[in-house]
Amino acid sequence: MLATLVAALCLTGLAAPSASAQQSPPTDIALAWGINDFGQVGDGTTIQRDAPVNVHLPAGVELIAVSGGERHSLGLTSDGRVLAWGLNGQGELGDGTRTDRLTPVETLLPAGVHATAIAAGGEHSMALTSDGRVFAWGYNSSGQVGDGTTINRLTPVEVHLPAGTQVTAIAAGLLHSMALTSDGRVLAWGFNRYGQVGDGTTTDRLTPVEVHLPAGVQVTAIAAGDLHSLALTSDGRVLAWGFNSSGQLGDGTTTDRLTPVEVHLPAGVQVTGISGGDAHSLALTSDGRVLAWGNNGFGQLGDGTTTTHLTPVETLLPTGTQVTAVAAGGFHSLALTSDGRVLAWGDNLFGQLGDGTTIERLTPVEALLPAGVHATAIAGGYLHSLALAVRAESSTTLTASPTTVAPGQPVTLTAHVTCTSGTPTGTVEFFDGNRFIGSATLDAQGNATFTTTSLGLGIHQITAHYLGNADCPASVSEPVTVTVAVVPVASLTLDKRVVSEGPFKVGDRVEYAYTVTNTGGVTLHDVTVTDDLVARVTCDVTTLAPGASTTCRGTHMITRADVTPCTSAKDRGGEKGHGRHRVMRCEVTNTATATAIGPDGAQVTSNEASATIIVKVEKEKEKERCRKHHGHKKVYGGDRCDDHGGHHRRAAQQA
Structure with missing residues (x-):
């Protein structure tokens, strides 16, 4: 494989396919790995790195x-x-040396x-400025610096x-x-032997010329391979x-194509990002x-073979993986996943x-x-790789x-954990101040639920402590x-x-007084009294x-119905008088209840x-009433009429 690679490098020269680098939140963590013979890994050595190491950024710098x-x-x-760091033989670092x-x-x-953007080419470099200009430096043999000369x-x-x-x-091959304009056009300049400038010629261009895009096409992104160029259109196609x-x-x-042609994407596919190796x-x-x-000689297409493909094939990502960015190196490829991992394949x-x-x-x-x-963020050098990273955090x-x-009443505690990296798994512990009260395991949605009845009287400050895992660090909630x-x-x-004072007779009006007392510990409202005889x-x-x-207060006028039948007041002396004009003493009892509404809306009822x-x-x-209604029937006693035949007997005794 080494001999093959060396032959390839001798044939084509080393390239640095690149587009305007992906933007990242500011971070002081820059990582690099791979070949390091000129310090391109940036760790202060020339030691090859088979796994990511930290680039030695100046103190206080964020990328x-x-x-x-x-x-x-x-x-x-x-x-x-x-x-800039690494090889500087052609001035590609731009530090004047x-x-x-x-x-x-x-x-x-x-x-x-x-x-506002950067792009590293073979041995030249580019920067886009905030006012839409482009600067370049380094190797300029074919006009790739774009200043109208071939001077490095x-x-x-x-x-x-x-x-x-x-x-x-911007993009550099x-x-x-290459440059993308604000109105969706593409400019290109430099080496053009294979038509990579896209102006329909093979003439090197020392200053930018317009790529001959198909009529009506608007471009939203560009990428440069070693000796080829790519553009993403506004409708998700690739040229x-x-x-x-x-x-x-x-x-x-x-x-070879001297002007853009359309990549044969699978039907229905919409593309959002491109990169060229x-x-x-x-x-x-x-x-x-x-x-x-x-080219797939080193597996750089990621389809499990080394078969070159003239049209797109799908890279075999791990199940469930969602990719958010891609970057092509010389003979290897990189992908950034939605959960902050970097996947790589190929040489x-x-x-x-x-x-x-x-x-x-x-x-x-x-x-x-x-x-x-x-x-x-990720980037592919020719034989090395780069990434920006942030420290994983959980919340x-x-x-x-x-x-x-109330004492003994259950309280349900629910903790929710989110991570900037990986999936939160493991255990959440719950504390009442410094006292451990229980734990629960996170579910697939990042929730842990625990119910406690152990809280005593008083005010409690409860916190949830996520213990963390390899990908998601520990964190503590705000107290509740x-x-x-x-x-x-x-x-x-x-x-x-x-x-009212008695004695009472039918037709008298009786006044009642009711005293309602709040004997509880909460304020009551809408107090009302209901009496079975008093209407209001x-x-x-x-x-x-x-x-x-x-x-x-309420009043009631005594009616004949109140004393029919008559409940005798035995303890009051019974009847008085003699003969036909004796008087009955009848008891009339009425019952009342009070109701009110508590602060929770529930009704409270009194005794x-x-x-x-x-x-x-x-x-x-x-007696007259009985004669009127019963005619020949004989009247007995004080409160009811009975039949002559004796089929009915007095139910109430005479007073």
């Missing part, structure tokens, strides 16, 4: 993008500067220039863009360069042009899959896959990122239900307050008395604080309270 060249690397800082650098140095951009540049010079052009993205010896243009042929190409689909085409002679070996991989394997970080939130309870208290009881009592009872107040009372009055009823009137 938002990286890009890999032939034997050099670039980093874009969060404040718009460019760092030809001295190789084992750790990053600052590229000497013109004063006031703020870089040790510091950045401005690319001679057409007047009025605003650039939004082996010996050519390609230039060298096509291995089918890297994806049009089903090996014919030495002689292969990658595409990211809208549903997180990876397609690849072109691995120099450890550029980062899996700790130098074994060629025909399908993706995981790069061995340091513990506790997850990747946010734990806690809810309690209910938050106010749970109050355990004796819940006040709602209680109501009723006292009833007769206000009114109260002085209808809201009672704990311990408060109110007086209610039953009753009052009894004695109503005098003349027996003569009762």
Whole structure:
């Protein structure tokens, strides 16, 4: 394999396929691995690295993008500067020297220039500025620097863009360069022997010319392979042009193309990202899959074979993997997953896959990122790889239900854990202050639920402690307050008395007074009294604080129905008088209850309270009533009529 690789390098030269580097949140963690003969890994050594190591960034520097060249690397800082390290024989580091650098140095951009994107080519470099200009430096044999000359540049010079052009993205190939304009056009310049500039010729271009895109096409992204070029259209198609010896243009042929042709994507596929390698190409689909085409001698297409493909085939990602970015190296490929892992496949002679070996991989394997970080951007150099990463973090939130309870009442605690890297698994422990009260295991949704009845009287500060795992560090929730208290009881009592003075007879109006008292610990409202004889009872107040009372009043006019039948008042002396004019003494009892509404909306009901009055009823009137209604029937006693035949007997005794 080494002999094959060396022959390939001698034939084509080393390339650094690159596009405007993917943006990342600012981070001080830059990783690199693979060949390191000129310090392109940036760790201060020239030792080959088979797994990712930290780039030695200057103190306080944070990067938002990286890009890999032939034997050099670039980093874009969060404040718009460019760092560079590795081979510098042609000035590709842009520091004004030809001295190789084992750790990053600052590229000497013109004063006031703020870089927003970077691209590393074979032995030249590019930067896009915040005002839409492009600067380039390094090797310029074919005009790839774009300043109208073939003079190598040790510091950045401005690319001679057409007047009025605003650039939004850049890409660098082996010996050519590309720019995407704000209106969706593509410019290219430099080496053009195979048509990679895309202007329909094979003439090298020392300044940018417009790529001959199909009519009506709007481009949203660009990428440069070694000797070919790629463009992503606004409707998710991919165009390609230039060298096509291995089918890297994806049009089903090996014919070089001097202007863009459409890649034969599978039906229905929408592409969102592209990248070009030495002689292969990658595409990211809208549903997180990876397609690849072109040279596959080292397994760089990732389909499990070493068969070259002239049209796209699907890379065999691990089950369930969602990819968010792709990057092609010389003969290897990289993918960034949605959970912050880096997958790699293809040539691995120099450890550029980062899996700790130098074994060629025909399908993706995981790069061995340091513990506790997850990747946010990737870049492929020719024989090395780069990534930006952030430290893994977890966040734990806690809810309690209910938050106010009585002693012994259950409280359900629910913790939810999220991670910036990996999936939260394992255990959550719950604490009442410093006292451990229980634990629960996270489910697939990152939730852990625990119910406790052990909280004593008082106020409790409950926290959830996620213990973490290899990919997701530990975290502690903010405290949640749970109050355990004796819940006040709602209680109501009723006292009833007769206000009017007797004796009473049918037709008299009797006045009653009711005293309603709140004997509980909560305020009651909507106090009402219901009496089984009194039609309407009114109260002085209808809201009672704990311990408060109110007086209610109601009246009732005694009717004949109240004393029919008559319940004798035996303890009151029975009947008085003699003969036909004796008087009955009848008891009339009525019962009342009070109700109110508590603060929780529930109804509170008092005890039953009753009052009894004695109503005098003349027996003569009762006798006349019996004669009127029963004619010949004989009248017995004081309160009812019985038949002559004796079939009925008096039910109530005479007083």
